Amino acid sequence: MNPPPAPDHSAAGTSRTPRARRSLTLQLTLIVAAIVAMLLGVLLLDGNRYWREIVGEQIDAQLSAVAESRRNMVLAHLAQLKQRAEMMAEHGQFRGLLNNLIMGQPDTINRNYSQGRLDEMADGKRMFSAMLADAKGRVLLASKGTDVLGDVSSDPAFTKGMSGIYVGPPCSVGDHSEVVLAAPVRDYSRPVKIAGVLMMTVDVSPLAAALRDTTGLGQTGEVLLGVREAGQMRFLFPPRHRHDVLLFPLTDTPAMAAATNGRDFLQPTRDYRGEPVLAAGRPIGYGGWGLVAKMDEAEAHAPILGALRHALWLGAAIMLVGLAAAWMLARRFSRPISQLAAAAESVARGELDVAVPVASQTEVGVLAACFNEMTAALRARTAERETAELQLAEAQRQLQQHAGNLENTVRERTEKLREIVEELEAFSYSIAHDMRAPLRAMTGFSDILLTDHAGQLDETGRRYLQHIAMAARRMDTLIVDILNYSKVVRGELEMKPVNVEQLIREITTTYPALGADRADITVASPLPRVLANGAALTQVVSNLLGNAVKFVAPGVRPYVCVRAEKDAEGVRLWFEDNGIGIAKDAQARLFHIFTRLHGQEEYEGTGIGLAIVRKAAERMGGSVGLESEEGRGSQFWIRLKEADDS
Amino acid sequence: MSEHPILLVEDDKNDVFFFQRAMEEAAFACPLRVARDGGEAIDYLSGTGAFADRVQFPLPCLVLLDLNLPRRHGLEVLQWIRGNAPDPAVPVIVLTSSTSDRDVREAYRLGANSYLSKPSGAGNLVALVRALDAYWFHHHRFTPAAGG
Numbered sequence: 001m002n003p004p005p006a007p008d009h010s011a012a013g014t015s016r017t018p019r020a021r022r023s024l025t026l027q028l029t030l031i032v033a034a035i036v037a038m039l040l041g042v043l044l045l046d047g048n049r050y051w052r053e054i055v056g057e058q059i060d061a062q063l064s065a066v067a068e069s070r071r072n073m074v075l076a077h078l079a080q081l082k083q084r085a086e087m088m089a090e091h092g093q094f095r096g097l098l099n100n101l102i103m104g105q106p107d108t109i110n111r112n113y114s115q116g117r118l119d120e121m122a123d124g125k126r127m128f129s130a131m132l133a134d135a136k137g138r139v140l141l142a143s144k145g146t147d148v149l150g151d152v153s154s155d156p157a158f159t160k161g162m163s164g165i166y167v168g169p170p171c172s173v174g175d176h177s178e179v180v181l182a183a184p185v186r187d188y189s190r191p192v193k194i195a196g197v198l199m200m201t202v203d204v205s206p207l208a209a210a211l212r213d214t215t216g217l218g219q220t221g222e223v224l225l226g227v228r229e230a231g232q233m234r235f236l237f238p239p240r241h242r243h244d245v246l247l248f249p250l251t252d253t254p255a256m257a258a259a260t261n262g263r264d265f266l267q268p269t270r271d272y273r274g275e276p277v278l279a280a281g282r283p284i285g286y287g288g289w290g291l292v293a294k295m296d297e298a299e300a301h302a303p304i305l306g307a308l309r310h311a312l313w314l315g316a317a318i319m320l321v322g323l324a325a326a327w328m329l330a331r332r333f334s335r336p337i338s339q340l341a342a343a344a345e346s347v348a349r350g351e352l353d354v355a356v357p358v359a360s361q362t363e364v365g366v367l368a369a370c371f372n373e374m375t376a377a378l379r380a381r382t383a384e385r386e387t388a389e390l391q392l393a394e395a396q397r398q399l400q401q402h403a404g405n406l407e408n409t410v411r412e413r414t415e416k417l418r419e420i421v422e423e424l425e426a427f428s429y430s431i432a433h434d435m436r437a438p439l440r441a442m443t444g445f446s447d448i449l450l451t452d453h454a455g456q457l458d459e460t461g462r463r464y465l466q467h468i469a470m471a472a473r474r475m476d477t478l479i480v481d482i483l484n485y486s487k488v489v490r491g492e493l494e495m496k497p498v499n500v501e502q503l504i505r506e507i508t509t510t511y512p513a514l515g516a517d518r519a520d521i522t523v524a525s526p527l528p529r530v531l532a533n534g535a536a537l538t539q540v541v542s543n544l545l546g547n548a549v550k551f552v553a554p555g556v557r558p559y560v561c562v563r564a565e566k567d568a569e570g571v572r573l574w575f576e577d578n579g580i581g582i583a584k585d586a587q588a589r590l591f592h593i594f595t596r597l598h599g600q601e602e603y604e605g606t607g608i609g610l611a612i613v614r615k616a617a618e619r620m621g622g623s624v625g626l627e628s629e630e631g632r633g634s635q636f637w638i639r640l641k642e643a644d645d646s
Numbered sequence: 647m648s649e650h651p652i653l654l655v656e657d658d659k660n661d662v663f664f665f666q667r668a669m670e671e672a673a674f675a676c677p678l679r680v681a682r683d684g685g686e687a688i689d690y691l692s693g694t695g696a697f698a699d700r701v702q703f704p705l706p707c708l709v710l711l712d713l714n715l716p717r718r719h720g721l722e723v724l725q726w727i728r729g730n731a732p733d734p735a736v737p738v739i740v741l742t743s744s745t746s747d748r749d750v751r752e753a754y755r756l757g758a759n760s761y762l763s764k765p766s767g768a769g770n771l772v773a774l775v776r777a778l779d780a781y782w783f784h785h786h787r788f789t790p791a792a793g794g
Contacts, residue, residue: 487746
């Protein structure tokens, strides 16, 4: 099993710690900044509302006071005008003239006096013209320079004047303002009867000036006087901001609309320009006139905006100071932590000789102290480990030295042993080889004697010669078998996949004793390929087949069946024969060298064949065995590894 | 039939005798020269010492070479032939009682044309000589320089 991959401590440590250090200071600063900003915001909003309320009330009171006082002033002016008109109309000349005229009597004296009086009036202060009309509206007399003569019966001033004193709406002419003033002239003998009307044009410039006075109304404020006229609003004096226009839609002048409707008005609204204003409206109580004192909201609230601006600057300053303080505070908190983090980083890199200053008894201070204790412990542990590693290395070195010595010894001994074995092999090989030469001579000469000189020997001599030749041949077979056995025992066996069926075919065609004319050898195809050494397996198979066909009862045709059987350990090749079988007690020693169960007279043999089989099988990593019963044939088997490529 | 002889390199007198007798039995008429050891074989082939007379000891058309020889081993002789002999291409047939795999491999590696085991018994040797005669002197063609 693979161990899980080790986490890369160093990389993680260097990348994580500085970021954490930055964000700690930043976070603390941001938190403090957010709190300060929230406080400032709340204070500013609340202050704004408070000041708007205070200022609004103050302005309202001021406007109301102005409106009230100006209304009183207008009323006073009106009263004064009325009184003056009444006084004028009381003159006896006017009444006498009108009386005489009504009576149908010419009255030149009164006429002249009246004319003089009118001229005098028109010359007087604050009056431009004067005229006298009778009850039917005919103008009787007019001041000098006044060319309005004739019928004034349809003039509103006349009709109103017939029933009482009338002050017309002011109007501006050039640089002054004037009003038409009408007063009834009572009958001389019966005062309840109206004999005519005295009509005057009077200068009201002082009133206009007094209304124009903007004291207490700032740069934008004004006092307006207005009256409704045919569904529109007419300002009686030109407004401050629009000198040329007097008529406005009612909807553009809500404050004046209320005042001319007889209602007091006090609230923020819009004026004739559409500007937001604070306005106070009052009905004059005469002729449907209304008065409005107003001021632009922008100007009214200007002090608040100034105060707010002031507060904002102040807030920004407080904010800055707060931020600086928060940053310093955060640094003061995070510096020991940063030092700790840096120290931890060093420890992670393996530098254990670090200590962080323990500045305080706070939690961070305690942490720093703990950290120092930890690094000290780590240092101690590391030192211990290094010592142990040194000891271990020394021990390993010694062990290696011993192992090296041992290895050298083994190598030397092995070399020596190999030399000895080689010498022995060469020795035995040459002995075996040299032994074959005299045997060959024995065989050869016996043959020659028997073929070329048979006539010179008697029957017994020839039989002896045959015994010599046979013995020599047996000895040669023995030597060849021993050589084969030693070859199997010591030779290098190269293992390759071997086709067993093909190998058996080759063997049966090579050995005359295995030919189809002398034995029945069958193969249960297909046989699996096995991992073996071709030469050694040839030796094994030929020995087993040779035994199978050799050890049969006299007169029996040998029969061998070769089959394969796969099991967990590999392949078992079975060789079943119809031979004489092997007794149970003999089976155990059967594979030992020089083991023979029969005399040479019965079956020839050297007792080496099965030893070669066993040795070869073992050298190829396999094993051999048999199942047999005397008289029932034998089943020899050899187990080998199956070739991978099959 | 070639005037060039067969050179038998064999130290065992019995084997020489058996071979000569087998040639007679097989009616194999090629002349036979014998070298008794490795040194003699090289002397014969290089025409030195006792073998300087090429009329009496002409170059062989075929060499039958035993391996276990006194003075110089058969494989040494084989190596010398392939490297230094006047006719390095002369066919060399190893005829030996050695069955060692190593000997077989080395012989072929050094350029032996064939490797035969010495048979046991006179009859088997006659059969071998007949086979040699049939193969080398009836079917085989020697190189013109050597075989003529």
